[in-house]
Amino acid sequence: MKIVRSLALGAMSLFFAFGLMLAPVAYGAATEPVEDLTGAGAVVNGAEAFTGVGSLPGKFKTDPREIAKKIINFVSGFLGIIAVVLVLVAGFMWMTAGGEDKKVEEAKKLLFNAVIGLILILATWSIAYFVVDQLGKLIRGG
Numbered sequence: 001m002k003i004v005r006s007l008a009l010g011a012m013s014l015f016f017a018f019g020l021m022l023a024p025v026a027y028g029a030a031t032e033p034v035e036d037l038t039g040a041g042a043v044v045n046g047a048e049a050f051t052g053v054g055s056l057p058g059k060f061k062t063d064p065r066e067i068a069k070k071i072i073n074f075v076s077g078f079l080g081i082i083a084v085v086l087v088l089v090a091g092f093m094w095m096t097a098g099g100e101d102k103k104v105e106e107a108k109k110l111l112f113n114a115v116i117g118l119i120l121i122l123a124t125w126s127i128a129y130f131v132v133d134q135l136g137k138l139i140r141g142g
Contacts, residue, residue: 065136069129076125083121086114 090111097103 072128079121083117
């Protein structure tokens with residue numbers, strides 16, 4: 001059982017690491033190539049200053065709040081999938097316990113922890129999403 005847990009933890013860590021590396025690609029963090037920058041900002045001290053939240057000099061124009069929202073959604077979704085898989089594993093363990101109290105208790109403990117994890121993931125997602133949204137309203141001035 002310990003070997004299965006360590007293999008599952010290693011696989012989840014690997015998927016999480018690759019997911020973090022691919023998050024900007026998967027969610028198009030660098031989109032909308034800016035071809036024409038005329039009128040994009042005002043001239044201040046002889047240099048063009050970009051106005052508007054999220055306007056970045058360079059090849060791409062992105063909004064940091066949108067990137068943050070996409071990363072939050074990606075990480076929360078990934079963690080949610082892991083928690084649901086743990087709930088399924090706990091249910092399978094319970095069904096295959098064969099009436100052995102020790103196995104049933106272990107399955108109940110895993111199920112309880114997975115449900116608590118789901119609740120924490122949902123709460124974390126909602127708090128982070130709320131904070132990013134409120135920061136956006138504060139920056140826009142509305």
